[in-house]
Amino acid sequence: MAIYQAVAEWSTDLTFYAICTVFIAFIAYCLYVRHIHAKYDHIPGPPRDNFLLGHIPTLRKATTSDFVIHDRFLEWTEKYGPVYRLYGFHYVTIVVTCPETTKEILMSPKYTKDPLVYKRIFNLFGLRFLGNGLVTAMDHDVWYKQRRIMDPAFSSSYLRGLMDTFNERAECLMQHLEEIAEEGTIAKMHRLVNCVTLDVICKVAFGVDLDLLKNPDSPFPNAIELCLQGMLHYFRDPFFRLSPWNKKKVQEIQDAVKLLRTTGAKWINQRRKAVENGEDVPKDILTQILKTAEELKVDGEEDHELMLDNFVTFFIAGQETTANQLSFAVMELGRHPEILKRAKEEVDEVLGTRHDIQYEDLGKLTYLTQVLKETLRVYPTAPGTSRWLHEDMVISGFKIPAGCSVLFSSYITSRMEKFFKDPLTFDPERFNPNASKPYFCYYPFALGPRSCLGQTFSQMEAKVVLAKFLQRFDFSLVPGQSFDIKDTGTLRPRSGVLCTIKHCLKSTS
Incomplete structure (x- = not known):
C-alpha cells in the first residue's frame, strides 16, 4: 500500500513539475515575442489582432472567406506608407513598396529567399513537396548550379522549336471551342485554358501527351x-492541420503530393532508360533534370528527391500562372469591346487567315503583348515574393533590424495611384513601346537573378493561344457572373470566365 501511495505522490509531483515547466516556457516565449516586437515597433503598421498571433487571424480570415488578402495589404500600404510591419508569433514581415529598395534587394544575389517561407513548402503536411528545387533553394550556389543546368531548356533557340507544340495544343483548344460554338453551350474559359497549359508543359517539359480536353477525368488538374x-x-493558417474537421482535406492534399511525386519518378525513370539505351531524347526540362544529377556526379537518394523537387516545381508553375493570365485577359477583353476590337484587328493584320503562327509573328503582335502585360499588372497571378534581411538596413527613413522577412508585392504597387494613373482601369496603352516605363513597381515574374526562368516560355504560349482564339471566334461574357479575384495562393478569376462564343464571320484556311 505504501508503494502505491509513493508512486501516486511521485506521479503527482511529475505532473506538477511538467505543468510548471510548460508555464515557465510559455512565459519565457511570451517575453521573447515581446522582445522581438519591441525591435520593430518603431515601424508603422496595423494593430496586432492578438499579442502572440499578431496578424495571423486576419490572414486566416482571408483564407476562409472571399476576401483577397492582397487588397488588405494595399489598404495598409495607403494608410501606413511604403514600409510597414506585420507580426505572426515571433516572426516579423516588413512590407515594402519603395522602388529603390525593391531594386536594391531583388536585383542582388546576396539577399536570399525567406527561409521561413520557402522552407515551409519544402514539405506539405509532412510530405516532401517542392523540396530544394529551383524555386525554393535557399543557398545561392545550390540554386545557381541548378539554374545553369536548366538554362538550355529555356534558351531562345530551344524556345523557337516549341512553336509547333504551342500551335498543336492551341489548335486542340480551337477545335474544342468550335464544338462548343456549334452546340451553343457555355465555354468555361479558365478550365479550358488550364487544360491547354498543362498539356503544353507536360509535352514540352516531360515528353508526355495528356490531351486533357479529351480526357477530362485525368487526376492531375x-x-x-x-x-x-x-x-x-x-x-496563412498554422492551425489548419490541427483541426479534426480538416483531416479529410489534409489527407487529400497529401495524396495529391504523392501522385505528383510518384508520377515524376515514373517519367524520370522512363527517360533515364531511354538515355541509357541510346535513344534520341529532346533537350527538354526532363533531360535537364537528369543532367543535373549527371553533372553533380551523384545519384543518391537525396539527389533523386531533388530531381522530383524540380519535376513538381515545373509541373505546377509551368501551367498555373499562364492559365490564370489567359483567363483574366479574356475576361478584360470581354469587358472592353474597344480594346478587343483593336486586338482582333492586329491579329487579323498579322495572321490573316493563316492558322499556323510562326515565331516571327509573335514580335509583330505588339498590341496583344500590351494586353497581356496590362493583364499581369492588374492581375499578377503570382502576386509577391520575399527575401530575408540578414543585416540592418534603412528603408524610407526607418532602421530595419536584421532577422526579418521583406515582402515585395507587384499586386500592391501595380494598383497604386502613385505609380499608375487610374490603376484599376484596364489600359494596354500603359505598355506602348513609346510610353514611359514603370520603375521597379511592375514585376509579375519577380526581378533579378531569382526571376522566373520560364517567363519567356509563358508569354510565347499565352500569345499563341490568345491570338488563335481572337482570330477564330467572337465572344461575349455571360451576364451576371462575377469579375472578382479568387485567391488560391496564385490569383485566378472567381467566375471561371464564362463565355458564349461563335465563329468569326470571315473565311478560314
Missing part, C-alpha cells in the same frame, strides 16, 4: 488544385 490549397493553408 485536381491534384494541382489541392496542392495550391495546401500551400495557402500552410502559409
